[in-house]
Amino acid sequence: MSLHKAFEKGKFVVTSEIGPPKGTDTDDIRRLVDLYRGAVDAINATDNQSAVMRMSSLAVCKIILERGAEPILQMTCRDRNRIGLQSDLLGAHALGIRNVVVMTGDHVLAGDHRQAKPVYDVESVQLLNIINSLNNGADMAGNALKGNTCFFAGAVVTPEANPLEPQLMKFAKKIQAGAKYFQTQAIYDITMFKVFMGHARRHQAKVLAGIVVLKNERMAKYLNDNVAGIRVPQDLIAELAAAPNREEKQKAGIRIAARHIRRLREERICDGVHIMAIGMEGSVPAIMQQAGLLE
Amino acid sequence: MIITKKRDTKAVLENIRNYRRIFLVGCGECAALCATGGRPQLEQMKELLHAHGKEVTGMHLAKTGCQVLGTKRELSPHKEAIAAADCILALSCGAGAQTVVELNEDKPVCSANDSMYLGNMTRHQVFDERCSMCGECILDKTAGICPVTACPKGILIGPCGGVADGKCEVSPDLPCVWIRIYERMKKLDQLDEFSASVPSPKDWSRGARPHNGNAKEPKNSR
Ligand code: SF4
Ligand code: SF4
Numbered sequence: 001m002s003l004h005k006a007f008e009k010g011k012f013v014v015t016s017e018i019g020p021p022k023g024t025d026t027d028d029i030r031r032l033v034d035l036y037r038g039a040v041d042a043i044n045a046t047d048n049q050s051a052v053m054r055m056s057s058l059a060v061c062k063i064i065l066e067r068g069a070e071p072i073l074q075m076t077c078r079d080r081n082r083i084g085l086q087s088d089l090l091g092a093h094a095l096g097i098r099n100v101v102v103m104t105g106d107h108v109l110a111g112d113h114r115q116a117k118p119v120y121d122v123e124s125v126q127l128l129n130i131i132n133s134l135n136n137g138a139d140m141a142g143n144a145l146k147g148n149t150c151f152f153a154g155a156v157v158t159p160e161a162n163p164l165e166p167q168l169m170k171f172a173k174k175i176q177a178g179a180k181y182f183q184t185q186a187i188y189d190i191t192m193f194k195v196f197m198g199h200a201r202r203h204q205a206k207v208l209a210g211i212v213v214l215k216n217e218r219m220a221k222y223l224n225d226n227v228a229g230i231r232v233p234q235d236l237i238a239e240l241a242a243a244p245n246r247e248e249k250q251k252a253g254i255r256i257a258a259r260h261i262r263r264l265r266e267e268r269i270c271d272g273v274h275i276m277a278i279g280m281e282g283s284v285p286a287i288m289q290q291a292g293l294l295e
Numbered sequence: 296m297i298i299t300k301k302r303d304t305k306a307v308l309e310n311i312r313n314y315r316r317i318f319l320v321g322c323g324e325c326a327a328l329c330a331t332g333g334r335p336q337l338e339q340m341k342e343l344l345h346a347h348g349k350e351v352t353g354m355h356l357a358k359t360g361c362q363v364l365g366t367k368r369e370l371s372p373h374k375e376a377i378a379a380a381d382c383i384l385a386l387s388c389g390a391g392a393q394t395v396v397e398l399n400e401d402k403p404v405c406s407a408n409d410s411m412y413l414g415n416m417t418r419h420q421v422f423d424e425r426c427s428m429c430g431e432c433i434l435d436k437t438a439g440i441c442p443v444t445a446c447p448k449g450i451l452i453g454p455c456g457g458v459a460d461g462k463c464e465v466s467p468d469l470p471c472v473w474i475r476i477y478e479r480m481k482k483l484d485q486l487d488e489f490s491a492s493v494p495s496p497k498d499w500s501r502g503a504r505p506h507n508g509n510a511k512e513p514k515n516s517r
Contacts, residue, residue, distance in 0.1 A: 123448065
């Protein structure tokens with residue numbers, strides 16, 4: 001079922017993601033697709049995440065598709081100008097890719113090619129406008145296309161941004177520009193997330209809460225100190241710290257993720273989740289099972 | 296003003312390694328204010344070159360180094376000293392250096408400075424960049440603060456997801472310009488207007504290089 005259909009049917013949607021490899025070896029991608037297929041509704045292929053050069057998300061989306069799963073093309077504005085972005089969008093469409101999630105993209109200074117020229121010819125809201133235009137049969141310069149696209153466009157949002165109001169304004173602009181769904185930055189505090197959802201529910205767009213699976217308390221502290229817009233509350237850190245060893249800590253991380261997902265679904269707080277199990281991809285089916293999402 | 300930075304002494308000496316007699320040209324405007332091309336820097340350079348076995352045939356502090364005609368006039372009394380030099384070393388921005396290039400077709404010109412950006416001087420010899428001369432000013436839509444320049448991503452509709460407690464993702468020392476714009480818009484009661492608008496992508500063709508222009512009114516216009 002397409003991502004669009006899944007939302008339409010009112011399903012509690014689950015997406016996950018695959019970080020493309022550094023190199024040409026695609027075995028891991030296939031292995032992960034096989035693991036996720038049938039469990040999640042769609043799989044993101046990240047776009048040179050954290051500005052670290054990797055295989056193109058477009059190529060990985062095609063592999064996901066060939067392997068029988070629903071891909072979501074992540075597209076940042078960091079590495080391509082408006083010509084490159086539109087050209088890749090047309091190519092993605094021709095290859096059967098229908099879902100796109102756009103974002104401005106981490107600055108090149110965060111990555112492994114710090115000398116690169118950052119592009120940012122357009123940014124996320126403008127890229128959504130471009131997709132809209134391609135969907136309506138014209139490029140952004142107004143030239144007619146021979147065959148238009150029919151992308152299902154989404155974007156990202158940080159529910160715990162500080163200050164929140166400018167983030168909400170941008171969120172509204174993204175919806176205005178055609179974003180139909182959002183994958184959020186990782187959330188760990190459901191009460192805080194509900195505050196954000198109170199604002200988000202004034203709009204039509206679907207929201208998938210970001211779930212990053214914690215491996216241990218060190219990772220939680222790292223996220224708190226280093227990643228903008230992520231805040232792991234102390235009680236969760238304590239819960240991880242209380243687990244005696246590596247394996248038990250991972251189990252605790254899985255338990256926390258599953259507990260949050262279950263609550264988000266049962267209380268109908270949002271429309272689904274986007275699970276990012278960095279380095280713990282294998283745990284996704286277990287998380288879904290514990291959350292009551294798999295029979 | 297144009298902000299310049301002195302190049303590494305080693306790099307300067309390396310670039311002029313094949314020349315023994317040097318003529319120096321400084322600039323009395325921006326480079327003087329940046330302490331990269333004023334009178335004291337010309338004197339320091341002369342000493343440095345002497346210490347490295349070079350001969351300085353003469354020097355001139357141009358009034359405004361990027362002003363070609365004026366500099367040409369100023370340099371004419373130095374004809375002989377320039378003729379005696381193997382190379383001219385420009386202590387100015389790259390534009391000033393190229394005035395000297397234009398005026399001396401048969402003489403190598405080296406630059407003693409790196410040209411950095413258009414800057415505001417906030418205190419004595421302290422600068423920050425506020426305008427990157429994009430060719431299509433949007434200050435009227437951004438509460439007078441330029442995101443093209445002050446946001447490392449040049450985002451026209453901000454902030455991005457990287458902002459943390461009002462600071463930019465690129466450096467905790469950098470306030471997120473979009474939070475500054477937001478605060479100022481709030482103060483100026485411009486938020487509603489901003490919410491309703493989506494700025495179109497920038498027209499970079501306006502910034503296509505190289506630029507040239509003519510500020511003179513056409514003869515027949517009033
Ligand atoms: S918008 Fe362009 S012209 Fe205006 S201040 Fe910024 S860089 Fe300069
Ligand atoms: S944090 Fe603010 S200033 Fe920094 S890149 Fe993002 S929008 Fe630009």
